[in-house]
Amino acid sequence: MYFRPLRRLLAGVTFMLLVGIFLLWRIDSPRVERLRADLTDRFVPNFEWAMAPVTGTVNIAKDFQSYQQVYEQNQQLRRELQQMKAWKEAALQLEQQNAQLRDLNNVRLDPKLTHVTGVVLADSGSPFRQSVLLNVGARDGIMDGWATMDGVGLVGRISGIGGETSRVILLTDSHSRIPVTIQPSGQRAIIAGDNAASPLIEFLEDPDMVRPGDRVVSSGDGGVFPAGLLVGQIAQGPDQRLRVRLAADYERMKFLRILRKQPNAPITDTGAMLAPALSSQTGAGIIPLQDSQ
Amino acid sequence: METLSSRTVIYWLGYFGLAMLIIMLNILPLQTVPPEFFSMNAVSLESNATTMFGLVFAVLKSFLADFVLSLVSTPNVLLAFTCAWVLRKPEYVPVMLIGAVFLLADFLLQRPPGLYAAVVIIGTEFLRRRVMELRGAPFLVEYLTVAGVIFAIAIMYRIFSSVAVITPPDFWLLFLQAVSTIVIYPLVVFVTQAVFGIRSVMPGQLDEGRGRL
Structure with missing residues (x-):
């Protein structure tokens, strides 16, 4: 039947x-x-x-x-705190010095880099894709390609926007490719997600100049992201391939900030003269001519 | 459609609701860290693996933990439920409903829309044609058939996505998903029978509202 x-x-x-x-x-x-x-x-x-x-x-x-691990962690944190106090002192001194130097140089930090904060609604729902859904969308002026961070480091980029939601493709997704700079040596590379917790480093020119522990920041190449966002640290796998241990806390993703980015002014033609606009009403070049007659 | 009873319609809605519940549980933002199964990653292994024994122990422990985690997080519960329902009461899960539900799942779970749904339709139609043969057969026979279908669905999905030149899903992950779906299948059957009260109609039994088979 x-x-x-x-x-x-x-x-x-x-x-x-x-x-x-x-x-x-x-x-x-x-x-x-x-x-x-x-x-x-x-x-x-x-x-x-x-x-x-x-x-x-x-x-x-x-x-x-x-809770089981809390005691152990507590001891470890105490030790780290001791070290951190020394670092904090150094940081405070540097901050003051930095502020003085900024003052001397009249540096103004980029005012365009503001952010919107969103709450994580959902994840991708399968182990095949790594993405999260935020509760901000086109209504809040979010646009495709904007960088997303948690408090510390880069998390991913916006890809796919609805009216009230937007999807963030995480750096760990197998489709994610982000241009980065590796800090002390200044080498450029691409970090490529492969659905593992720490993405791979690809297209590195000279691996000998990179050591585990080096800082990885976004390079801003290709106009994808603003430069200088912290991504993580280099780590080396047992297969001797370089990976990035991400600075962002992927385990507890709750609030993410999306960096607004204004696109650079596009260059449309090859080489026109920089002059006031010529038109019949407001054309600055025409009116003086008529006045002289 | 013969005898479109209100009971059937209620079960259609029930299937849809169950599917939405499963999808919702899937997309809860609990697992934002990618699971690590067979890809040995440095970062999880580096801690106190100084001795050989320690290393072996760490590998075993992380592998076991991963395996248990994978059994919890990866199985395609929706597919298992669909197979169980199709084999018990095919009229409660018509083709179009399965198609619509899996299409929606494709959209919400970031899969290429329609491909997995189409493959699932092939699998469940195969099962649907064997309902009469499997009725009254021991559970082991049904289990093996369903296991075959679940593997076939995974393999077809992989092949079709290669044919369509889209990035194919990770092979090990697909394999693991198929295995864990098969592992949970008996549990799903138990829930189907105990909670939803969906049992096969045995030969000679009265089917409600339709008389003797």
Whole structure:
């Protein structure tokens, strides 16, 4: 009774429809991704009332687990605190010195680099992709490609915006590629996510000049990100490949800040003269001519 | 459609609600750190692995922890439930509903839309045609059939995404997902029967609202 032609036809039609949607996505990806963003926008915020208690409960359970390690951690923190006090002293002195020098130089920090803070609503939901969904979107003026940080380091970039939600592709996602500079040596490289906790470093010119522990910051190449955002530290895997231990705390992602970025003024033509605009009403070059007649 | 009882419609809604619940639990922002299964990563292993024994112990421990974690976090519960329902009461999960639910899952879980759904349709239609044969057969037979279908779905998904020249999903991760889905299948069957009350109609039994089979 389940082999009736009608059922077969229905299955066939459903199958073709799905394949059709897939092909449409393959051909015209941006439009279908737009639809995806809209669907996410429609569905996920509605889950929020249910998600909050579940997330809370699981986090409490996790916290209980971590009580075991608290004593050990406490001892370790005490030791670190001793070292940190020395560092803090040094930092304070440097800060004062820095402020004085800034004052002397009349340096003004980039005022365009403001940020919007969003709350993490959801993650990608499968181990195949690494992304999170934030509760800010086009309504808040978020745009594709903006950098996202937690308090300390870079987390990822915005990719996909709905009205009230936007998706952040994390640096660990296998599609993420970010240009970086490795600090003391100043070498340029790309960090490439591979769905592992620490992304790989690729296209490094001279690996001998890089040591584990070096600081990795964004380089601003390609106009993707502002330069100088902290990404993490170099670490070396047992397979001798260089990876980045990320500075951002991926375990506890709750609030993320999205850095607003104004695009650079685009250069549209090759070499026109820098002159006031010539038009019949306000043209500065024409009026004096008429006055002289 | 014959005998479109209100009971059937309620189960359609139930299936949809269950699917939404599973998707919601999946996308809870609990696991923002990528799971590490077979990719040995330096950072988790470096601590106190000075002796050989310590190293072996650390590797074993992290592997075990990863395995347990993977069993919790990776299985495709939705697929397991769908297979269990199709084999018990095919009329509660019509093709179009499965297609719609998995398409929505594709969209919400960042998969290429439609591809996984289409592959799942192939798998569940295969199961649907064997409902009569599997009815009354021992559970082991059903289990093996479903295991085969779940593996076939993973393999077809992988092959089709290669054919369509999109970045194919990580092979080990897909394999692990299939294995963990199969591992949880008996539990899903138990829940299906005990909680939702969906059982196969045995030969000679009365099917509600339809009379003798």
